[in-house]
Amino acid sequence: MHKNFKFILWILVGLLGTFALSTIALNRGESINSLWLITAAICIYAIAYRFYAAWIAAKVLVIDETRATPAERLDNGRDYMPTNKWVVFGHHFAAIAGPGPLIGPTLAAQFGYLPGTLWILIGAVLGGAVQDMVTLFFSARRNGRSLGQMARDEIGVIGGTAALIGTFLIMIILIAVLGLVVVNAMKHSPWATSTVAATIPIAMLIGLYMRHIRPGCVMEASAIGVTLLLLSVFAGGWIDHNETLRVYFDHDGLPLAFAIIAYGFAAAVLPVWLLLAPRDYLSTYMKLGTVILLAIAIVILRPDIHMPAITQFTDGTGPIFGGKLFPFVFITIACGAISGFHALIASGTTPKLLANERDIRMIGYGAMLLESFVAIMAMIAATVLEPGVFFAINSPAGVVGKEAIDAVAKINSWGFTVTVEQMNQLAKDMGESSLFARTGGAPSLAVGMASIFGNAFGKGLLALWYHFAIMFEAIFILTTLDAGTRVGRFMLQDMLGNFNKKLGETSYMPSVIFTSSIVVAGWGYFLYIGVIDPNGGVNILWPLFGIANQMLAAIALCVATGILVKNGKLNYAWVTGLPLTWLVTITTTAAYQKIFSDDIRVGFFAAANDLSTKLAAGLLAPEKAAVAPQLIFNQQLDANLTMFFVVMLWIVIIDMLLVCTRRILGKPVLPCSEVPHTETQLNNAWVRD
Amino acid sequence: MLKNLIEKKLCHCWHLIQQLSGDSAYAQYLQHHADFHTSSLDAPATLSRKEFYKYWQEQKWTGVKRCC
Numbered sequence: 102m103h104k105n106f107k108f109i110l111w112i113l114v115g116l117l118g119t120f121a122l123s124t125i126a127l128n129r130g131e132s133i134n135s136l137w138l139i140t141a142a143i144c145i146y147a148i149a150y151r152f153y154a155a156w157i158a159a160k161v162l163v164i165d166e167t168r169a170t171p172a173e174r175l176d177n178g179r180d181y182m183p184t185n186k187w188v189v190f191g192h193h194f195a196a197i198a199g200p201g202p203l204i205g206p207t208l209a210a211q212f213g214y215l216p217g218t219l220w221i222l223i224g225a226v227l228g229g230a231v232q233d234m235v236t237l238f239f240s241a242r243r244n245g246r247s248l249g250q251m252a253r254d255e256i257g258v259i260g261g262t263a264a265l266i267g268t269f270l271i272m273i274i275l276i277a278v279l280g281l282v283v284v285n286a287m288k289h290s291p292w293a294t295s296t297v298a299a300t301i302p303i304a305m306l307i308g309l310y311m312r313h314i315r316p317g318c319v320m321e322a323s324a325i326g327v328t329l330l331l332l333s334v335f336a337g338g339w340i341d342h343n344e345t346l347r348v349y350f351d352h353d354g355l356p357l358a359f360a361i362i363a364y365g366f367a368a369a370v371l372p373v374w375l376l377l378a379p380r381d382y383l384s385t386y387m388k389l390g391t392v393i394l395l396a397i398a399i400v401i402l403r404p405d406i407h408m409p410a411i412t413q414f415t416d417g418t419g420p421i422f423g424g425k426l427f428p429f430v431f432i433t434i435a436c437g438a439i440s441g442f443h444a445l446i447a448s449g450t451t452p453k454l455l456a457n458e459r460d461i462r463m464i465g466y467g468a469m470l471l472e473s474f475v476a477i478m479a480m481i482a483a484t485v486l487e488p489g490v491f492f493a494i495n496s497p498a499g500v501v502g503k504e505a506i507d508a509v510a511k512i513n514s515w516g517f518t519v520t521v522e523q524m525n526q527l528a529k530d531m532g533e534s535s536l537f538a539r540t541g542g543a544p545s546l547a548v549g550m551a552s553i554f555g556n557a558f559g560k561g562l563l564a565l566w567y568h569f570a571i572m573f574e575a576i577f578i579l580t581t582l583d584a585g586t587r588v589g590r591f592m593l594q595d596m597l598g599n600f601n602k603k604l605g606e607t608s609y610m611p612s613v614i615f616t617s618s619i620v621v622a623g624w625g626y627f628l629y630i631g632v633i634d635p636n637g638g639v640n641i642l643w644p645l646f647g648i649a650n651q652m653l654a655a656i657a658l659c660v661a662t663g664i665l666v667k668n669g670k671l672n673y674a675w676v677t678g679l680p681l682t683w684l685v686t687i688t689t690t691a692a693y694q695k696i697f698s699d700d701i702r703v704g705f706f707a708a709a710n711d712l713s714t715k716l717a718a719g720l721l722a723p724e725k726a727a728v729a730p731q732l733i734f735n736q737q738l739d740a741n742l743t744m745f746f747v748v749m750l751w752i753v754i755i756d757m758l759l760v761c762t763r764r765i766l767g768k769p770v771l772p773c774s775e776v777p778h779t780e781t782q783l784n785n786a787w788v789r790d
Numbered sequence: 791m792l793k794n795l796i797e798k799k800l801c802h803c804w805h806l807i808q809q810l811s812g813d814s815a816y817a818q819y820l821q822h823h824a825d826f827h828t829s830s831l832d833a834p835a836t837l838s839r840k841e842f843y844k845y846w847q848e849q850k851w852t853g854v855k856r857c858c
Contacts, residue, residue, distance in 0.1 A: 178822030179849060184809070191810045201858035268854070275858050316840040319812045373851040374844055381856070382811075436858050445854040584856040591852065607852075650858065 111151065118144025125410070126215060132405040135481045138214075139399065142222060142477045146470045149226035154234065154466040161665070161673040162238045164458045169781040171244045172455055181245070183456035183783060186463060192454065194468040195385045196446045197233070198392075200279060200578045201436025201650075202476035207483040207542035207549075208643060209433040210491065211419040213411040214484040216430045218477065224431070224438025225473035228680035232654055233443045234465030235661045235677055240448035241455055242775045248448045252660045252753070254774040255667065259756050263749045264656050268445060269592050270742070271649040273620070275442075276365070276585045277627030278642040279578045284357045284632060285541035285639070286575060291350035292532055292568050294357070296337035297575040298350070300380070301364065303329045307379035323382045327390075330383060330576070334569050341532060354632040361582070362625040368583030369590050369617040377583050384577035391573045395478050395550060398557035408484035408491065413515070420496035421540070422640040423702025424694065428687040432647035437476025439680065441653025443469065456783065482549035483542075489519025490527060494545040497637035498538040508537050532564030540637035543578075547571045589620035630735045633728045640702070644695065645739055648688055652750045655684040659757040666761040667773060674761075685754060692747040696740050705740035709733045816842050 121141035125133060158164045175181040209217040240246055246254070249268070253261025287294040307326040315321060340346045368376050412419075415426035422429065436442070447465060455461065483491065492512045493501075501508040505521045512519050528536045531548060539545070547570035554566040591607060593616040598605015604612045631638025658681035665674045698704030701711045709732075715721050716729045763770050808814040816839050827833035837845065 176822070176826075178819055178826070179846075182818070182822075185806060187806055188809045196855060197857045199856060199858045279858075312840070312844065317813065317816050317843040320808070323811070372848075374847045377851055378847045440858060442854075442857045446857055449854055581856050581858065584851070587851060588854050646858075 111148070114144050114147055118148060125218065128410060132407050133214075133410075134403055135399060135406050135485065136403045138218060138406070138477055138481060142474055145222050145226060146474070149230070150462075150466060150470060153226065154230065154462050157231065157234065157466075157676060158462045161670065161676050162235065162461075164238070164461060165778070166457055166459050167781055168458055169779040169783065170241055170455045170457060171453055171776075173781060173783045174776075174779060175244065175453075180450070181453045184454040186456065186460040189451060189454045189456075189460065190464050190468055193446065193451045193464050194471055195389070196450065197440075197443045197468060198388065198472050198475060199436065199581050200282070200574060201440060201442075202472055203479040203546055203574065204282060204542040204643075205434040205437055205647075206476050206480040207546045208421050208495070208639070209430050210408055210480060210483040211412065211414050211421045211495070212426050212430055213415075214406055214408050214480060215410040216415070216426055217434055217480055220430055220434055221438050221473055221476045221480065224434070225469060225476075228654075228683065229437075229439035229443070229473065230466040230469035231676060231680060232439060232441075232657055232661070233447045233469045234461060236444045236657050237447040237452055237455075237465035238458070238461050239661060239664055241452040241458065241461065244776055245452040246448065246774075248444045248657055248660065251448065251664075251774070252656065255660060255771060256663050256753070256756050256760055257771065260656065260660065260753045263753045264653070264660075265592070265596075267441075267649065267653050267656060267746070267749060269589060270746070271442065271646070271653055272585045272589045272592075273623040274627060274642060274646045274649055276582050276589075276624040277631065278639065278646050279582055280358065280361045280365070280624065280628040281631040281638050281642060282541035282543050283575050283578050283582075284354050284361060284628070285539060285637070286543040286547070286571050287352075287357050288354050288539075289351055289535070290533055290571075291347040292337040292341035292564075293571045293575075294350040294352065295340045295346075296333050296568055296572045297579075299333035299336065300330060300383070300572065300576050300579065301376070303333065304376055304380035304383060307383065308375040311379060312374045319382060322379070323386050326379065326383045327386050330387065330572065331569075334565060334572055337568055337572075338532060338564065355629075358625075358628050358632045362621060362628065364579070365582055365586045365624070366617055366621045369586040369621065370613055373587075377580075377587065380576070380583065381580050384580040387573050388577050391570075392475055392478070395482070395553065396474075398553045399478060399481060402553060402557045404481070404485045404553060404556070406481065406484045407486065408488050412488070417700065417703065420492060420500045422644060423700060424644070424691075428690040428694070429644065431683075431687040432644050432651060432691045434476065435647045435650040435654075437473055437479075439651070439654050439684070441650050441655070441657055444653065444657035457781070479546060482546055482553060484549075485553065486545065486549050487517075487519065489513070489517035490524070490548070491545055492517055493519050493524050494536050494539050494548060495542070496538060497540050497635070497640065499635035499637065501538070503538075505535075505537055530563045531567040533567070538637070541639050543571060543574045547574065586617065586620050586624070589623070590616045593619060627735075630731060634732060634735075635725060641705075641736075641739060644691065645743065648691055648695070648743060649746055651684050651688045652746050655681055655688060655750055656753050658684065659753050663757045663760050664773075667764050667770060671765065685750070688750060689747055692743045695743050705736045705743065709736035709740070712736070812846070815846055819846075 118141055121137050124137045125141055172181050172183040206217050249261050249264040252264045287297055303326055307322045311322045417425040489512055493508060501511040509519055509521050524536055547567050550570040551563050551566035555563045594605050594607055594612060603609055631642055658677045661677040662674050662681055694703050695705055699707050701708045712729050712733050716726060721729055760770050819842055823836055
């Protein structure tokens with residue numbers, strides 16, 4: 102009876118999911134209720150988790166509950182420690198969920214809500230969650246070794262080096278693009294700038310509190326910090342209305358970019374307890390709180406989605422970024438569908454905390470599904486806006502024109518209605534001077550979130566909700582920025598340590614300053630170029646980041662496929678081989694188009710050549726001519742960087758295929774680096790429930 | 791009976807939240823130290839609460855800990 106009940110229940114979940122999915126896929130009406138997206142997502146996640154992930158755990162990975170995990174065997178009370186599965190899930194989710202799943206879907210909404218939503222759902226259940234889960238499993242079977250180490254051990258030294266260089270370069274581009282998102286959100290917004298600036302002294306105050314006043318009282322300190330952050334949103338409004346104070350926080354993009362660069366350097370050099378660690382606590386609580394609040398608000402409000410299912414921009418003429426639906430929707434939404442960066446977390450801290458292999462499905466697969474759900478909510482928040490408003494906020498001045506009247510005329514010519522008065526009223530409601538050409542995704546997401554929150558919890562507070570949303574996005578973007586700069590510094594010190602031992606010492610101050618400067622200069626350069634680019638910079642940097650991130654995912658799936666084949670599981674290799682093939686197809690196609698396309702909004706070389714010709718012919722406006730040489734150099738650099746990414750990816754793929762072929766032909770390959778089975782002695786009921 | 795059960799569950803949840811936030815990290819460290827190190831003569835000295843948290847945070851932020 103019980104079994105029959107379960108069977109019927111899953112059939113119903115399947116039917117509901119299919120109905121919801123066909124409703125969102127086939128709807129071509131005026132609008133559709135967002136609850137259909139939520140229903141489709143939850144049903145798909147439930148079925149994938151219950152059946153596909155369980156099947157992978159049982160048949161492909163053959164999870165062994167009797168095997169002692171590294172946390173048990175190497176327990177040192179610090180990094181290796183058997184930990185309750187919910188606690189590990191919390192740590193893992195907090196580590197993987199950054200600003201990516203919020204920004205990517207917002208930008209990809211230019212194609213309509215459908216392509217992005219389908220990719221988020223299908224990409225996560227067949228790609229991203231599988232990648233996270235298998236990487237976590239293989240790392241746990243190898244004492245928590247990193248992706249780079251596993252690539253070196255199992256495939257060869259080339260794979261390991263490619264993973265290392267890839268990680269470093271992604272970090273640089275990621276930080277630059279995130280810095281650009283924050284700069285665009287703060288540009289000429291005294292309220293946003295003062296609120297974001299206040300997060301720095303608040304974090305330091307909390308750091309001092311946890312270090313000297315009440316050591317280790319994390320929750321207590323974080324509660325004080327979150328209260329201060331909320332007060333800073335109110336204080337920002339007060340500053341904005343004060344004519345004397347507001348001028349101190351009203352800046353162009355460039356000074357803000359330099360401030361972010363200086364901040365990044367300081368955060369990488371200062372002790373972690375003072376800035377980085379307390380900021381992370383605050384951002385984690387803010388992130389979890391806001392995501393839960395957004396989910397509740399969406400369920401209460403069930404807002405209608407106004408963006409069409411598919412827009413005309415699938416042909417590659419989109420204003421936010423150039424390029425056709427295939428492959429660019431898959432590049433734009435990386436985190437939320439599949440993100441190579443997760444493989445670094447799944448082969449870092451998490452495998453060292455697992456109490457039992459049984460928990461791998463919930464932590465590896467489950468946490469990614471939750472991240473994918475965050476991306477779905479971001480898609481809803483972006484698409485509940487009227488399309489005209491969405492494009493007015495997100496289209497750069499270089500595409501629609503600097504003047505409001507020109508921008509509105511251009512957007513109306515695409516068939517999306519918006520008026521200057523409507524935009525002015527919206528800006529006034531949100532407490533901003535203008536919302537035209539606020540690229541980067543953060544402002545439009547904040548407008549979407551503010552309208553959802555405002556309608557669900559009180560309409561009179563739109564400006565507060567808007568700046569709360571901006572603060573929420575900025576605080577964890579800055580956490581990723583300083584944590585990333587620090588990681589980049591460590592990686593560089595590690596590499597330089599091979600040439601000069603002193604430079605490799607992480608506490609040697611001259612080396613700390615030298616390596617931090619190099620890392621900050623690296624991302625600072627891309628940030629600077631992004632700010633001076635009249636097209637907003639995001640249109641260049643985000644696809645570059647997407648290509649790099651998907652390339653890292655492809656490397657992780659290469660390692661996993663190689664290990665499966667080496668372990669004699671050729672029949673199951675499609676589990677990782679299928680998403681790998683897809684990723685290789687999209688990254689290679691996107692890279693090819695970014696390098697060789699004749700469309701100046703897609704091809705780097707085409708854009709550089711076009712700009713050179715116009716500069717030589719004197720066709721550029723004086724302000725554009727002044728920055729043109731730097732933009733030309735940057736386009737050429739980006740083209741070479743993309744070429745480097747794709748060549749590196751193909752080297753790893755060929756390396757992996759050679760290993761697989763040798764294994765299939767019975768020739769010798771590198772030995773499996775899995776740690777031998779040891780029976781668990783841990784009565785792990787206490788850590789698991 | 792029900793009250794006891796609810797109390798037990800809430801207590802368990804609170805314990806998990808403390809683990810998640812890091813509030814109970816020092817207690818865990820002391821437990822680990824007592825279990826593994828006190829019996830040997832060359833055992834490392836027990837860190838104070840303040841020293842432990844400094845060390846704990848530094849170690850926590852070595853390596854890739856946050857994603858995009």
